[in-house]
Amino acid sequence: MPMEIELKLRLSPTQARRLQAQPALSGHTPQKYRLRNTYFDTPDFELRSRGIALRLRQKGWAVWLMTVKCGASGAGGLAQRSEWEAPTKPGVFDFSIVTDDALRVFLESQHSRLQPVFSTDFTRTAWKLSLAGSVIELAFDRGRINAPGIGGTSASVSKPLCELEIELIEGESPDALFDLAIELATELHLHPEIFSKAERGYALADGTLANPVKAFASNVNKEMSPVDAFRSVALSCLAHLQRNEAGAVAGENPEYVHQARVAIRRLRSAFRLFAPVLAVDFVNVYSPRWRELAGGLGSARDWDVFLAETLAPLEEAFPEDADLAVLRARGETTQAKAQAAAGVTLKQKAYSQLLLAFTAALFRVGPPTIEAQGKASGMGLRKFATRRLQKRAEMIELLVSEHAKMNAESRHELRIAFKKLRYALEFFAPVLPQKPLAAYQTSLAKIQNLLGTLNDQVTASSLIKEMHPKGERDLVTRGWIAGRTQLLIKALSSELRKFVAGKKPWS
Structure with missing residues (x-):
C-alpha cells in the first residue's frame, strides 16, 4: 500500500520571503508550477466521515491527476497516510488504482454521488534534496483555499494558504524530514500543522470551527514494547494539544485552553509513568520544557471555574449582593487577561520549536542504557503496566490512610495521585481486562470529581483574596465556600473507603 510520509509546517508570508535564502537550499534550483485542486465528496460528506480525501489536480495546464488519501x-x-495517485482526465474517476479492496469498493459505490466541495489554487516552489541517505522534496505552497459558501446559497469564501511540505520521496525513516525542518526553524518561525488542506477546506465549506477536542482513546497494544507504548501515548497527547491550539489562540471559548492544559498534563504524566524505560537525557531535556509551557498557559482555567461554578450559583441565590457584582466584574477582567496570555504562549516561536523537536525526538527515543534495553525487551507491556499501576495504587492507599488528618494541601496531593492513576489506566486500558476496568474507573471518577471540586473551593478562596487582599468584603462568598467544603469532605470519606476496598483490574 503506497504511503505518504511528510511534515507540514505553517509559516507567515513575511517568513516565506526569507525561505529561499536559507543555507539548506543554497545551490539547489527549485521547480515552480501552479496546482489547481478540486476536492469531491458526497452531499452528506460520507468520505470526510471516513477520513478519506479525494481530489482531481491540474498541474500546470496539461497534466491531470486523481489522488485518494x-x-x-x-x-x-x-503525516503518515495511505495515498494513491495516477494520471486522469478532467472529471474522470478511476478507482482501480486503489489497492485497498474495501476502500475501492466503497469509492466505486459512491461514484454517482460525488460532487465538488471546495478547491485549492496555489503556486508550488519545490526543491529536491538528498539528505542522510534519503531523498526528500521541500515544497512551498502559496495561494488560497476556496469554497462556495455554506449550502451553496451564500457568497463564496476564501482563506489564504502559506505552508511548507517536506515529503519523503526515497527512504523509510522520517529523520531526514525532521533534520531539515529543525535546521530551517532555527531561522524561520515554522509551526507544525496538524490540519491537512482537506480538513481546512471542509471547515471553510461548512463554516465551522473545530469544536474543543478531548483526549483520544489509547492505541497501545500488547505487542508493543514499553518504549513504543510511550511513543504512541505521547503522539496522542500532542494531537490532543494541537487540535485545540487554534481555538485557544482565538480565545472565544475557554474550553480550548482547558483541553490544551489537559493534553500537556497527560503528557507530563506519561513522562513520569514511563520514566524507567526512557533514555535519561530525553526525559531531562523535554520534561522541564513541557512543565514550563504548562506554566505559560497561566491561570485561565482557575478563573473559568470560579466564574461558572462558584460565583454563578451565588449570583442566582443573592442577585442583589453588591460584593458579588464586584467579584464578577473583576473576575471577568482577569479571566480575559489570562485567556489572552494563554493564546500568546501558543503563538510563540518557542512553542513551535518545542513541538517540532519533541516529535523528532519521539521517533528516536530508546531505553536509558544497554542494560535497561535488555531488561525492557524482556518485559511485555502488560507486565510493565501492572507494575506501574500497582505503584500508583500503593501511593494512593498510603495517602488515604492519613485522610482523617488531611488539610487542603494534603488533599491536593491526593488529588494529583488519583489523577496520575486515572491517566495511567487510560494509557494502558487496551491491555487490561475491560469489565473490571470500567467499574474501577467509575469509582475513581467519583473521587476525582470530589477532590477536584474541593480544590476549586481552595482556588476560589485564593482568587477572592487576590481581588480583596484585606478581606473586608465577600462574607457571603466565603461562607458559601466554607459550608460546601465541609459537605464535600464528608462525601469524600465514604467514597475513599469504597475505592480502597475495591478489586484492582490489573490484579
Whole structure:
C-alpha cells in the first residue's frame, strides 16, 4: 500500500520571503508550477466521515491527476497516510488504482454521488534534496483555499494558504524530514500543522470551527514494547494539544485552553509513568520544557471555574449582593487577561520549536542504557503496566490512610495521585481486562470529581483574596465556600473507603 510520509509546517508570508535564502537550499534550483485542486465528496460528506480525501489536480495546464488519501494528519506536523495517485482526465474517476479492496469498493459505490466541495489554487516552489541517505522534496505552497459558501446559497469564501511540505520521496525513516525542518526553524518561525488542506477546506465549506477536542482513546497494544507504548501515548497527547491550539489562540471559548492544559498534563504524566524505560537525557531535556509551557498557559482555567461554578450559583441565590457584582466584574477582567496570555504562549516561536523537536525526538527515543534495553525487551507491556499501576495504587492507599488528618494541601496531593492513576489506566486500558476496568474507573471518577471540586473551593478562596487582599468584603462568598467544603469532605470519606476496598483490574 503506497504511503505518504511528510511534515507540514505553517509559516507567515513575511517568513516565506526569507525561505529561499536559507543555507539548506543554497545551490539547489527549485521547480515552480501552479496546482489547481478540486476536492469531491458526497452531499452528506460520507468520505470526510471516513477520513478519506479525494481530489482531481491540474498541474500546470496539461497534466491531470486523481489522488485518494486515507488517514488523518499526525501530531507534530508529521503525516503518515495511505495515498494513491495516477494520471486522469478532467472529471474522470478511476478507482482501480486503489489497492485497498474495501476502500475501492466503497469509492466505486459512491461514484454517482460525488460532487465538488471546495478547491485549492496555489503556486508550488519545490526543491529536491538528498539528505542522510534519503531523498526528500521541500515544497512551498502559496495561494488560497476556496469554497462556495455554506449550502451553496451564500457568497463564496476564501482563506489564504502559506505552508511548507517536506515529503519523503526515497527512504523509510522520517529523520531526514525532521533534520531539515529543525535546521530551517532555527531561522524561520515554522509551526507544525496538524490540519491537512482537506480538513481546512471542509471547515471553510461548512463554516465551522473545530469544536474543543478531548483526549483520544489509547492505541497501545500488547505487542508493543514499553518504549513504543510511550511513543504512541505521547503522539496522542500532542494531537490532543494541537487540535485545540487554534481555538485557544482565538480565545472565544475557554474550553480550548482547558483541553490544551489537559493534553500537556497527560503528557507530563506519561513522562513520569514511563520514566524507567526512557533514555535519561530525553526525559531531562523535554520534561522541564513541557512543565514550563504548562506554566505559560497561566491561570485561565482557575478563573473559568470560579466564574461558572462558584460565583454563578451565588449570583442566582443573592442577585442583589453588591460584593458579588464586584467579584464578577473583576473576575471577568482577569479571566480575559489570562485567556489572552494563554493564546500568546501558543503563538510563540518557542512553542513551535518545542513541538517540532519533541516529535523528532519521539521517533528516536530508546531505553536509558544497554542494560535497561535488555531488561525492557524482556518485559511485555502488560507486565510493565501492572507494575506501574500497582505503584500508583500503593501511593494512593498510603495517602488515604492519613485522610482523617488531611488539610487542603494534603488533599491536593491526593488529588494529583488519583489523577496520575486515572491517566495511567487510560494509557494502558487496551491491555487490561475491560469489565473490571470500567467499574474501577467509575469509582475513581467519583473521587476525582470530589477532590477536584474541593480544590476549586481552595482556588476560589485564593482568587477572592487576590481581588480583596484585606478581606473586608465577600462574607457571603466565603461562607458559601466554607459550608460546601465541609459537605464535600464528608462525601469524600465514604467514597475513599469504597475505592480502597475495591478489586484492582490489573490484579
